Amino acid sequence: MALVQQSSPHAHNARPTSxxxxxxxxxxxxxxxxxxxFFGWGNLINVVWCIVVALASEAAFxxxxxxxVAFFLKDNTAAVTGLLLGLSLxxxxxxxxxxxxxxxxxxxxxxxxxxxxxxxxxxxxVGYALVLISFPVAMTTNWAEAAMLFQGAPGFGETLARIxxxxxxxxxxxxxxxxxxxxxxxxxxxTAAEVLNHPTFGEGIARGxxxxxxxxxxxxxxxxxxxxxxxxxxxxxxxxxxxxxLAFGANPDQYAPLSLHLLAGGTMLGAFFIATDPVSAATSHxxxxxxxxxxxxxxxxxxxxxNYPDAVAFGVLLMNFAVPFIDYYTPPxxxxxHKARRGLPGKNQG
Amino acid sequence: MTxxxxxxxxxxxxxxxxxxxxxxxxxxxxxxxxxxxLQQHIGDPAEPLVKVGERVLKGQKIADVSVGMGVPVHAPxxxxxxxxxxxxxxxxxxxxxxCITLKPDGxxxxxxxxxxxxxxxxxxxxxxxxxxxxxxxxxxxxxxxTDIKLRPPKDRKVDTLILNGAECEPYITADDxxxxxxxxxxxxxxxxxxxILRPERCVIGIEDNKPQAIEAMQKACEGTQIxxxxxPTKYPSGGxxxxxxxxxxxxxxxxxxxxxxxxxxxxxxxAVAVSRAVFDDSPLISRIVTIxxxxxxxxxxxxxxxxxxxxxxxxxxxxxxxxxxRLVLGGPMMGYTLTTTAVPVTKTTNCVIAATAAELPxxxxxxxxxxxxxxxxxxxxxxxxQQLFWYSKSGEFEKAEHLNLFDCIECGACSYVCPSxxxxxxxxxxxxxxxxxxxAEQIKADRARERFEARQARLEREQQEKEQxxxxxxxxxxxxxxxxxxxxxxxxxxxxxxxxxxxxxxLVQQALERKKAKxxxxxxxxxxxxxxxxxxxxxxxxxxxxxQAKSKLDNMQxxxxxxxxxxxxxxxxxxxxxxxxxxxxxxAEQxxxDARKALAGTTESQTSD
Numbered sequence: 001m002a003l004v005q006q007s008s009p010h011a012h013n014a015r016p017t018s019x020x021x022x023x024x025x026x027x028x029x030x031x032x033x034x035x036x037x038f039f040g041w042g043n044l045i046n047v048v049w050c051i052v053v054a055l056a057s058e059a060a061f062x063x064x065x066x067x068x069v070a071f072f073l074k075d076n077t078a079a080v081t082g083l084l085l086g087l088s089l090x091x092x093x094x095x096x097x098x099x100x101x102x103x104x105x106x107x108x109x110x111x112x113x114x115x116x117x118x119x120x121x122x123x124x125x126v127g128y129a130l131v132l133i134s135f136p137v138a139m140t141t142n143w144a145e146a147a148m149l150f151q152g153a154p155g156f157g158e159t160l161a162r163i164x165x166x167x168x169x170x171x172x173x174x175x176x177x178x179x180x181x182x183x184x185x186x187x188x189x190x191t192a193a194e195v196l197n198h199p200t201f202g203e204g205i206a207r208g209x210x211x212x213x214x215x216x217x218x219x220x221x222x223x224x225x226x227x228x229x230x231x232x233x234x235x236x237x238x239x240x241x242x243x244x245x246l247a248f249g250a251n252p253d254q255y256a257p258l259s260l261h262l263l264a265g266g267t268m269l270g271a272f273f274i275a276t277d278p279v280s281a282a283t284s285h286x287x288x289x290x291x292x293x294x295x296x297x298x299x300x301x302x303x304x305x306x307n308y309p310d311a312v313a314f315g316v317l318l319m320n321f322a323v324p325f326i327d328y329y330t331p332p333x334x335x336x337x338h339k340a341r342r343g344l345p346g347k348n349q350g
Numbered sequence: 351m352t353x354x355x356x357x358x359x360x361x362x363x364x365x366x367x368x369x370x371x372x373x374x375x376x377x378x379x380x381x382x383x384x385x386x387x388l389q390q391h392i393g394d395p396a397e398p399l400v401k402v403g404e405r406v407l408k409g410q411k412i413a414d415v416s417v418g419m420g421v422p423v424h425a426p427x428x429x430x431x432x433x434x435x436x437x438x439x440x441x442x443x444x445x446x447x448x449c450i451t452l453k454p455d456g457x458x459x460x461x462x463x464x465x466x467x468x469x470x471x472x473x474x475x476x477x478x479x480x481x482x483x484x485x486x487x488x489x490x491x492x493x494x495x496t497d498i499k500l501r502p503p504k505d506r507k508v509d510t511l512i513l514n515g516a517e518c519e520p521y522i523t524a525d526d527x528x529x530x531x532x533x534x535x536x537x538x539x540x541x542x543x544x545x546i547l548r549p550e551r552c553v554i555g556i557e558d559n560k561p562q563a564i565e566a567m568q569k570a571c572e573g574t575q576i577x578x579x580x581x582p583t584k585y586p587s588g589g590x591x592x593x594x595x596x597x598x599x600x601x602x603x604x605x606x607x608x609x610x611x612x613x614x615x616x617x618x619x620x621a622v623a624v625s626r627a628v629f630d631d632s633p634l635i636s637r638i639v640t641i642x643x644x645x646x647x648x649x650x651x652x653x654x655x656x657x658x659x660x661x662x663x664x665x666x667x668x669x670x671x672x673x674x675x676r677l678v679l680g681g682p683m684m685g686y687t688l689t690t691t692a693v694p695v696t697k698t699t700n701c702v703i704a705a706t707a708a709e710l711p712x713x714x715x716x717x718x719x720x721x722x723x724x725x726x727x728x729x730x731x732x733x734x735x736q737q738l739f740w741y742s743k744s745g746e747f748e749k750a751e752h753l754n755l756f757d758c759i760e761c762g763a764c765s766y767v768c769p770s771x772x773x774x775x776x777x778x779x780x781x782x783x784x785x786x787x788x789x790a791e792q793i794k795a796d797r798a799r800e801r802f803e804a805r806q807a808r809l810e811r812e813q814q815e816k817e818q819x820x821x822x823x824x825x826x827x828x829x830x831x832x833x834x835x836x837x838x839x840x841x842x843x844x845x846x847x848x849x850x851x852x853x854x855x856x857l858v859q860q861a862l863e864r865k866k867a868k869x870x871x872x873x874x875x876x877x878x879x880x881x882x883x884x885x886x887x888x889x890x891x892x893x894x895x896x897x898q899a900k901s902k903l904d905n906m907q908x909x910x911x912x913x914x915x916x917x918x919x920x921x922x923x924x925x926x927x928x929x930x931x932x933x934x935x936x937x938a939e940q941x942x943x944d945a946r947k948a949l950a951g952t953t954e955s956q957t958s959d
Contacts, residue, residue, distance in 0.1 A: 003689055004676040007776040009762030010703075010710045011363050011520060011682040014724075017717055017769045075717060117718030117770075230723065278722045283734055327737070334754040335358070335591060335731045336604035345752035 015228075021076030023228050025083055027219035028273060032087060034215035038208030039144040040174075041159040042091025046098055047083055049163075053102040054082030061111040077116050081105050084124040087269055088312075089131075092142035092175060095164045097135055101127035121320045122280045125313040132313065140309075145176040146200070146208030179206035179264040181309035183256045192252035206264035213268040220272025229276040232288035237271040238262070240296020248304065255304050265303075270295070270312035280320045287323075287330035294319045352553065352579040355599040357592045359730040360584040361763045363520050363683065365559060370523045370642040373650035375531055378639075378666050383432065384452040384657030385694040386412070386423050387439045391493025394418030398450055404431045407461040409633055411483075412450055421485045421495045426635035426655035429454040440660075440679050440693045442686040449694070452657065463631040474546050477628065484627030485634045485697075489619035490514065491590075493698040496620055500546050502609040509612035511549040512597055513540050513621060515556040515563065516581060516588030519681030522701040524638040525618040527651040529556070529563035532622055533570035539621030540576065542628050547614065553577040555593050557584075585683065586761040590615045592730050604757050619700070639695055641667040645674040645704035654695050660702055661691035667704075675707035682710060683762040717770035725764035725774060731757050735764040739774050742781035747788070750781050758782075889945050896938040903931040 035043040058078035062069045072078075085101050105127030113119045132139050154162070154174055177185075179200050186195040195201075204210050223229045241261055249255035261267065266274075275281065275295050282291035295315040302311030333340040389395035396413035406412055406425040413423040432453045436446040469477050482497035502508055513536070517525040529536060536554075544552045554571070556564050558580050568578050581587055581596050591602050593615060600611045608614055619637055626632040635656055642649035647668035654663060660677075678685040679693075680701055688702075703710075725735035733754055741750035758778050765774045910924040 003674065003687065004707075004712065005687045005689060006676060006712070007773055007779075008680075008685060008760070009683040009765050009775065010676065010678055010685065010687075010705070012713050012766055012768075012771070013361075013363060014767050014769050014771060016714070016771070017720060017722075020722065020769050071715070077720070115718065117720050227724075227727070228722075230727070279720050281721070283721065283723065283737060284726070331734060331737075331753060332726075332732050334604070334733050334757050335595070336601045336606070336757060337754065341752055341754065345748045 017075045017077070020228055021080050023226060024080050024223065024273065025076070027222045027228075028083060028087060028216070030219050031212060031216035031269060034208075034212040035087065035091075038146050038211055039091050040154060041156045042093075042144055042163065043087060045156075045160060045163055046089050046091070046093065047086030049095060050086035050089075050098050050102050051079050051082035053099050054078045054085075054106050057103050057106045058111070061107050062115075065111065065115070067115070072116065075116065078106060078110075081110070081124045081127075084269075084274060085127055087273075088124070088128055088266060090139060090142035091144035092159070092162050093131075094138055094142070094166055097131050097138050100134075101131045103127075104130045117279055119279055120323070122274060122277045122316050124277075125274060125316045125320075128313040129317055132308070140177070140181065141175060143175060143178050143181075145174050146202065176200050178309060179209055179260060180256065180303060183260060184303070184309050187254065187256070192257070205259045209265070210263040213263045216268035216272060220268060223272060223276075229272070229278075230285065230288065232285050233276045233281060233292040234271040236289040236292020236294075237275050237296045237299075238267075238292075240293035241267065241300050242296075244297050244300035248300070261300065261303070265310040266312040267299075270299070270316065274312060275316050275319075280316075280323065282323050282326045282330065284327070284330045284332050286332065287326045290326055290330060291319050291323065294322060352577050352597070353599075354579065354581060355596055356582075357584075357587070357595045357730055358732050359728045359763060360586065360592075361728050361766055362583070363585055363766060365583075366521045366642070366682075367523050367526065367559070369649045370521070370640045370651060371526060373648070375527050375638060375651045375653055376666070378652040378654040378658055378663055380427060380454050380456065380458075380655070381658050381662040382453070383659070384426055384429075384454065384655060385437055385659060386426075386450045386452065386657040387437075387694065387696055388413050388423065388448045388450065389420075389439075390423070390656075390696040390698065391420070391487040391495065393420045393495060395448065396420055396423050398434050400431050400450070402431050402433055405429070405455070406431060406452065407459050409461045409463070409631075409635060411485075411633075412452075419495060419498060421482060421487050421497070422633075423450070424485050424633040424635050425452055426657055427452070427454045428457050428459040438690055438693050440688065440696060440699060444689045465631045466628050469542060469628050470545065477542065477546060480627055480631075481624055483633070484623065486620060486623045486627060487634075487697055488617055489623065489637060489697060490617035490700070491698070493696075496616075496624065499614070499616075500543060502547075502614065506609040507612055508547045508549050508609060508614045510551045510553065510598055510614070511540075511544055511547055512593060512613060512615045513552075513554040513618060514588055514590070514593055514615050515554050515560075515567070515618050516593055517560070517618075518557060518583070518585045518588035519683050519685075519701075520585075521642050521703050522640050522681050523642075524640045524651055524700045526560045526563045527640075528618050528622060528638050529560070530566045533566040535622045535625040536567070536618055537570045537574070537576065537621075538629060539623065539625035540616070541574075542624050543616055543621065544576075549614075551577070553579050553597055555579045555581050555587075555597050557581055557587060559583040585763065586730055586759070589730065589759055589761060591759065604754065634697060637695070637697065637699070639663065639699055640701040641704070642701065643674075643678075643704035644706045644709045645670050654699075656697060657694045659692060659694055660688065663695065663702065664691060664704060669704055673706045674704045676703075676705045676710050678703040678705060678710070683766070684760065713773070714771045716772050719770055719772060722769060724767045724769060728763040728767050730761060730763060731759060733758060735774055738781070739772060739777050742777040745784075747781055747785050751785060755781055755785075889942070889949060892938065892942040892945050896935065896942055899931065899935040899938045903928065903935050906931050 032043060032047060055073060055078050059069050059073055062072050082102055085098065085105060089098050089101065105123040109121055109123035109126035110119045177200060182198050182200050183195055201207060220234060224231050242258060245258040245261050249258065275292060282288050298315035298318055299311045302308055302314055308314065328344060329342050331340045331342065388398065394415055394417065396415045398413045400406055400412045406428065408425060408428045410425045411422045412425050415421065429452045432451040434448065434450050437449040439445065439447040439449065466472065466480065478497045478500060481500065486496040487493040488496060488499065515525055515529055540552065552575060554567055554576060556567065556578065564578060564580055571578060579597055586592055587596055590608065594600060594602055594608055594613050598613060600613065602608050603610050623634045636653055637656065638651050639654045640651050641663055646664065647670060649667055652663065652666060677688045677691065679688050679699065680686060682703060685701065719736055719739060721736050723736060729735055737753050738750050738755055741747065755778060760775050760778065762775050768774060906924065906928045910921065910928050913921045913924050
């Protein structure tokens with residue numbers, strides 16, 4: 001009778017990291033579907049390409065670090081990073097832009113910091129911010145015009161050719177400024193009604209974008225329901241954005257209206273899929289609310305008064321900086337204590 | 351309907367209780383040997399009162415605690431004391447400890463018994479004495495001596511007495527079956543405890559997955575003021591702090607005890623033991639143990655004599671030894687694995703799980719923490735397990751302590767849900783252990799520093815006093831000198847100066863001669879002038895000196911070797927000390943040799959005389 005020696009607990013019933021990540025991927029599929037329906041094949045091609053590059057660069061670097069490659073690839077986290085970049089990049093972003101973004105995300109933002117669990121910054125957003133700053137033209141002129149898939153829009157082959165060979169033919173007419181970009185740059189000289197006449201806004205709030213955001217919202221709520229994420233970060237995120245918008249952006253002739261903030265751009269993708277990356281986010285419930293709210297506020301500030309039309313990447317990265325600070329000041333009150341022990345050891349012992 | 355509160359966190363692991371509740375409680379019977387550890391609870395070990403070979407009766411006290419906190423140990427049956435030796439005891443470390451081994455004679459002959467029919471006619475101290483003498487310690491967890499627990503601090507009044515029938519750990523059904531079958535004894539014991547404490551409220555908390563136990567207890571409590579609180583099944587609702595929260599809405603202060611908020615929790619088994627001690631004058635010599643797991647064919651609960659070896663018990667449940675992969679003492683959440691079946695049942699043993707590899711599989715390899723926060727969601731103490739893990743792993747114990755590491759009850763809920771399969775509780779135990787070691791070392795270092803500082807202060811003081819005395823002497827001498835001078839001047843004036851000087855010179859000469867003689871007597875060279883009988887003790891003394899010097903040198907050498915082996919930083923100092931001692935030994939040897947030579951010379955000269 002050879003008896004195993006093991007530390008308690010002896011029973012486990014965890015949802016392994018790989019399955020958690022798989023659920024994130026599944027929950028993102030409605031959004032990807034909406035993107036494909038309204039903006040063509042670009043996002044799908046980007047997602048596949050980014051995942052391939054992410055897995056390849058993760059594998060290569062794990063090998064260099066002398067780590068078990070299969071063991072870490074199977075956790076699906078690299079795939080999620082690739083997926084998030086594929087969903088965020090412009091539909092017609094050239095292949096080298098996405099490649100640089102993914103490699104930066106995986107190697108610089110993640111592996112160089114020690115791999116999974118050790119990165120202080122959201123890897124996907126580090127990659128995104130890098131290419132946004134480095135290749136502003138490629139990152140702003142390659143957004144597809146909405147609702148074209150069923151209207152003789154560029155087919156799969158044409159999109160593929162545009163992304164991988166830089167072929168300009170037939171596609172140029174199908175790119176368009178994003179609604180947030182359009183609004184930001186026109187509102188200075190036009191009234192809100194005039195700006196909203198532009199085809200990028202369509203009949204509803206922001207043609208196509210509203211559905212994409214709704215789909216990501218649905219997927220995000222699924223994650224909350226499955227308890228893969230808690231509601232705190234998305235609530236803080238959207239709350240911060242709403243409060244800022246109501247406080248400063250009441251006049252649509254000056255700033256983009258709240259509806260546009262919520263349903264155009266990367267708002268829902270950011271709130272439920274990007275800001276909720278647990279590794280680089282705050283820890284406690286209270287901390288998560290503050291962290292999310294910080295991102296929401298920063299996004300509003302950058303969208304309204306900064307140089308960039310959208311700002312999920314910057315908002316997330318800036319709040320990543322604040323995470324250790326937030327964590328020190330937002331621990332929960334533990335059982336049997338009158339108040340939480342805030343700050344550093346040696347102070348405020350409660 | 352009792353008002354209930356909820357506690358934060360918690361999990362719902364597979365209960366696995368039905369396996370061991372399908373059969374009634376069986377009697378395990380008499381094993382060939384009973385092994386009774388002298389320490390079966392926190393506190394101090396008992397000391398044997400019997401000798402090897404002595405015959406003892408059932409219920410006879412065979413070990414007791416003379417100093418410190420503890421309770422006596424009794425013979426579970428009549429028989430002969432076979433040995434008092436160090437044997438394997440149930441402990442996570444697999445250590446050995448002192449045990450009395452009893453070989454039963456099969457007669458099961460009781461000592462004289464004096465049951466109490468009406469405990470209310472006694473005073474409370476007497477009843478507490480009965481409980482102490484019956485060797486009762488808490489039968490759920492750490493085994494705190496029950497009589498001590500029933501004496502809360504003078505300034506604390508227990509308003510609520512809770513009987514913990516939650517039994518939230520999977521697999522364990524000992525309390526469940528006890529309540530079903532021995533509800534009368536449970537209530538009788540509870541009443542005795544309530545009479546001692548005089549609480550305003552007396553409540554039995556039972557998880558709602560034990561309907562039969564609830565029914566039995568409700569029936570047994572009919573017509574009494576005892577409340578039966580049916581609480582939702584959620585692990586760890588049976589944790590003392592969680593149960594108190596559920597039943598009273600209050601929280602036990604961190605580092606405090608339940609009595610601080612006027613609450614006390616007692617265990618079901620303890621209540622039965624109290625009842626038997628008072629009404630039957632039967633000490634704690636048996637308890638209910640659940641034997642379960644897929645590797646036993648007939649899982650169930652047994653009434654087991656304390657000291658029964660686990661292997662005997664597993665046989666009673668029909669063990670398939672080829673199937674056992676892991677043997678857990680206690681539940682699957684907080685129990686520990688046994689490395690041998692040769693350990694005995696103690697007063698705190700509530701369950702043995704003989705699990706197959708498929709039943710409790712080894713956890714997958716540990717992955718990096720992704721701070722997903724699942725652990726924080728389930729932590730019943732509202733801690734941040736992921737942060738505690740981070741700081742424990744990186745050795746930042748101060749930060750871990752700051753985040754209330756010591757409030758962790760090691761329930762295992764965090765490890766249970768961890769997607770990265772991190773053995774979190776093990777990290778916390780490690781961190782707690784390290785902090786305790788560091789604290790002990792700190793105390794030691796502080797004491798050493800205090801001693802050193804005290805010594806420095808003393809030396810300084812002595813130095814100052816010496817200096818002071820020297821100054822006083824110098825002053826006195828100077829005064830005397832001045833006086834003499836004055837006198838001499840006076841004398842010179844009187845014309846007696848020359849004579850005075852001559853007398854003085856003679857005095858000095860005398861003193862010098864005396865001194866010389868003294869030196870000659872003391873030095874071995876001069877021994878020729880004295881006789882041998884005076885000389886002998888001197889050699890002995892020198893030999894003794896040499897011996898002492900040698901042993902000191904040996905000591906020093908040993909310390910130096912140790913220090914070198916441990917690469918301590920006082921190696922230099924010790925090396926110098928060894929060299930010094932070496933010189934000393936040499937000098938002593940030299941002195942001895944000289945003395946011997948001189949002695950030989952004397953003897954020779956004497957014989958030649």
